[in-house]
Amino acid sequence: MNNTLSPADEREAAEIVRAAQAPFDIVGGATRPGLGRPRQGDPLSSAKLTGIVFHEPAEMTLRARAGTPLAEVEASLAKAGQMLPFEPLDPRALFASSGEPTVGGLVATAIPGPRRVSAGAVRDNVLGVRLVNGRGEIVSAGGRVMKNVTGLDLVKLMCGAQGTLGLITEATFKLLPAPPAEATVVIRRLDDARAVEAMARALSSPHGVSGAATIHAGMGREFPRTLLRVEGFPESVTYRAERLIALLADFGAKHALEGEDSKRIWRSIRDGAFLAEPRERAVWRASLKPSDAPAALAALGETARAALMDHGGGCLWFSTDPTPAAATAVRAALGRLNGHVHLIRAPEDLRAHADVFPPLSQALARLTRGVKASFDPEGRFNPGRMYAEI
Amino acid sequence: MSQIAFPTPDPAILARADAIRTALRALLPRECVVTDEAGRRAFETDALTAYRRLPLAVILPRTTEEVATALRFCREQGVNIVPRGAGTSLAGGAVPQEDAIVIGLSKMNRVLEINYADRYARVEAGVTNLAISEAVGEKGFFYAPDPSSQLACTIGGNIAMNSGGAHCLKYGVTSNNLMGVRLVMFDGDILDLGGPALDADGLDFLGLVCGGEGQLGIVTEAYVRILPLAEGARPVLFGFDSAEDASRCVAAVIGAGIVPVAMEYMDRLAIEITENFAHAGYPLDVEAMLIIESEGSAPEIEAEQKRILDIARAHNVRVVKESMSAMESAQIWKGRKSAFGATGRIADYICMDGTVPTGQLPEALRRVAKICADEGLRVANVFHAGDGNMHPLILYNMNDPAEQEKAERAGARVLEMSVELGGCLTGEHGVGVEKRDLMSKQYTPQELAQQKSVRAVFDPDGRFNPAKVFPLTGRAA
Incomplete structure (x- = not known):
């Protein structure tokens, strides 16, 4: 049985929503099937809302319809020597999915990659979105220019809302020139505390570090590796990598990976690929104060395995047993720290019963319900995807 | 009216x-x-x-x-x-x-906490923008958004208007540098959004409050990112005989994969006014000037500026003036940042803040000139060219009601033009009361209703900064 609705354009999408009697489950490339609380509703697909609307290299902007495969966007960017600044995760390794990640899914889920530390998150690089709200109205928010404070910033709200506020039909991105060269300084065998210290020193340097991650032992190597990336024009990359090695000599910084070797390891970090196997494990991603990372990992103890620190320690990826007990232990361990944790991958029954997103305080729950109702008063879009009952 | x-x-x-x-x-x-x-x-x-x-x-x-x-x-x-x-x-x-x-x-003007290891500062909302950079400067850090009023303006005001500045091309605007706020809600409840972690959870309310023009609550404290200062920075002045050449040069620099930390544009009148005031060493015999700043180590700056110079030459640059010292660099920026103040010494002015896609800059400059000429008013253009955020200063005499009317009409036409060319009414100053009635040029009634209903979630009685941002309706604000 396939009752998927696939509007041919934005107008038709709005008509479908206006005529709807039941909730929708918004579907893009179906590459993140396990993200969020369990799906319910009739599939509403962006599959026909495709195409790049414009790509203006000299303005560093690109607009594409929601169903456009990310690969198509990246091909256009590659021709102009440009990139999406926030290094979007390719979810296919983690979710063992096939198909093509789409522009809409990327914005709705908004998981930033390693370049978060220098180029910002997804929400920092989306200049505009168009959406159909729950009343079936077409709403344009933001625009195509870098600076825009004209009215409330509904664009930010749509980033990471998991499709609960509306059907995104189009998004406009800020771009950056793709760096012609990159290098990654590698430091081996630092414990968590020393690794965070080394990453903090690198990120506090003027050398433009665009990635700072530490991979625990047992993920590709038998010892932990701390990695610090610099990108740019070749002569500048060489100079800055040398300066970083000198700056971190007391941590044992000696050499740098270059070119494809550097690219490959950051792709794996970006995609959470080190945590992809074993398939049955639950995968979590925490955002916290970087200097809290060692304490967080200590508090998680044996509950967490295969951990990786990104964003200088400000982002933790780890896996646990796919059980309610483990989920409770994770929230208990991290609850006292500055930050929050998001269950990225887990079997459906765990996602139905454990908090996938951090539980809301009473005040935040009031605002979340209110904003949801202001976009989607009948609860048409992705009901319960982030929070039960919202 | x-x-x-x-x-x-x-x-x-x-x-x-x-x-x-x-x-x-x-x-x-x-x-x-x-x-x-x-x-x-x-x-x-x-x-x-x-x-x-x-x-x-x-x-x-x-x-x-x-x-x-x-x-x-x-x-x-x-x-x-x-x-x-x-x-x-x-x-x-x-x-x-x-x-x-x-x-x-x-x-409420205290810096409450500086955390270098985690690269943030927690400050009270009344602290000035510049005071944050001053507090962290000795350790080699700074707070990036730098509105021209940074000596006086507060971080709370910057958050309300999502302020920018000359260096946002590389570092972004306030929202890209804000990690958290303490917000007092309409009923006196105190709510923390975000904090010392880079990314907040749940729906992005922090992103709403930033640029919310004080209509969602009162921000009393903020977590802001502090960034390491570059090893060095050097601005270069490029003088052109036509606005067209200067603005095409901007597009060509970005098109070549170069993102200088700042690219500022000034026209002949703006140069003349500021040079008389600040003595920054600006060339007086050109139609348009770009200040392009590069950052990094000396060889990196050298290499980037050589690339830019080649592009400028291809766009008929006539005068090139490199800063030879930190003092000269400071003078160059002092001139740019005092442009509004210097203009205020010779005439009253209204400053527009529309943003246009950078590819439309030549057309936008032509239209601004025509709009102001039609009203018989003088206009000085000084703006952030790299991001298309224009600041035409329309000169008039405040004591002449007829002239004020002309200035406001010209201003409104300039903003309508920004929207027509694919841009927006305001890039970094906010809507306030000034542009409130133009909002319907940019948004449909449904879009405005959507924004207002989100606002009402935060402020159900509509008491915060009423009669701003949204066009007045029949309902008393």
Whole structure:
């Protein structure tokens, strides 16, 4: 049985929503099937809302319809020597999915990659979105220019809302020139505390570090590796990598990976690929104060395995047993720290019963319900995807 | 009707004005409440000085708790609230009304915490923009957004207007550098959004509050990112014989994969006005000038500037002037940042803030010139070229009502043009009262209704900064 609705354009999408009697489950490339609380509703697909609307290299902007495969966007960017600044995760390794990640899914889920530390998150690089709200109205928010404070910033709200506020039909991105060269300084065998210290020193340097991650032992190597990336024009990359090695000599910084070797390891970090196997494990991603990372990992103890620190320690990826007990232990361990944790991958029954997103305080729950109702008063879009009952 | 309309003050509130003032004096410490007319007079306008309204009272709280007390009081009394930082808004974002109480954050001006290991500062909302950079400068850090008013303007005001500055091309605007806020809600509840982690959870309310023009609540504290200072920075001046060449040069630099830390544009009149004031060494015999700044180590700066110079030559650059010292660099930036102030010395002006896609800059400059010429007014253009955020300064005489009308009409036409060319009404100054009635040029009625309904979730009674941002409707604001 396939009752998927696939509007041919934005107008038709709005008509479908206006005529709807039941909730929708918004579907893009179906590459993140396990993200969020369990799906319910009739599939509403962006599959026909495709195409790049414009790509203006000299303005560093690109607009594409929601169903456009990310690969198509990246091909256009590659021709102009440009990139999406926030290094979007390719979810296919983690979710063992096939198909093509789409522009809409990327914005709705908004998981930033390693370049978060220098180029910002997804929400920092989306200049505009168009959406159909729950009343079936077409709403344009933001625009195509870098600076825009004209009215409330509904664009930010749509980033990471998991499709609960509306059907995104189009998004406009800020771009950056793709760096012609990159290098990654590698430091081996630092414990968590020393690794965070080394990453903090690198990120506090003027050398433009665009990635700072530490991979625990047992993920590709038998010892932990701390990695610090610099990108740019070749002569500048060489100079800055040398300066970083000198700056971190007391941590044992000696050499740098270059070119494809550097690219490959950051792709794996970006995609959470080190945590992809074993398939049955639950995968979590925490955002916290970087200097809290060692304490967080200590508090998680044996509950967490295969951990990786990104964003200088400000982002933790780890896996646990796919059980309610483990989920409770994770929230208990991290609850006292500055930050929050998001269950990225887990079997459906765990996602139905454990908090996938951090539980809301009473005040935040009031605002979340209110904003949801202001976009989607009948609860048409992705009901319960982030929070039960919202 | 050329003048911006203000709603009629609520007569019921005005009738109780003395009682409200007396109650306030009893509620809060003496030094936090301004009720005498002379004292209130100091808060009657902001940098949009053509509009003045004497507020009912002014509260200058020292703590978040006092803000909460004040807001609970205002709610009980049914009084409107106008949040205020330093009052440098060019859009009238802090212009009060006779039936409203101003809550000014100027006494909350402490840097509360600096955390270098985690690269953030926690500050009170009344701290000035520049004070943050000064507090962290000795350790080689800075706070990136740098509006020209940074010496005076507060971080609270920057958050309200999502302020930018000359260096956002590389470092982004306020929202890209803000990690968290403490927000006092309409009912006096205190809510923390975000914090010392890079990314906040749940729906991005922090992103809404930033640029919310003080209509969602009152921000009393903020977590801001601090960034390491570059090894060095050097601006170069490029003089062109035509606006066309200068603006095409901007597009070509970006098209070549170069993102300089700043690219500023000034036209002949702006150069002349600022040079007379700041003696920055600007070339006086060119039609347009770009200040392009590169950052990094000396060889990196050298390499980037060579690439830029080649592009500028291909666009018929006539004058190239490199800064030879830190002092010269400071002079160059002092000139640019004093452009508005220097203009204010020779005439009254209204400063527009529309943004256009950078590819439309040549067309936009042509149209601005024509619009102002049609009204018989002079215009000086000084703006952030790298991001298309234009700042035409339309010169007029405030004491001549006919001329003020012409200036405001020209300003409105310039902003309509920004929207027509694919841009927006305001890039970094905010809508305020100034551009409120133009919002329907950019948004459909449904879009405005959507924004207003989100606002109402935060402020169900519509008491925060009323009659700003959204066009007035039949309903009393």
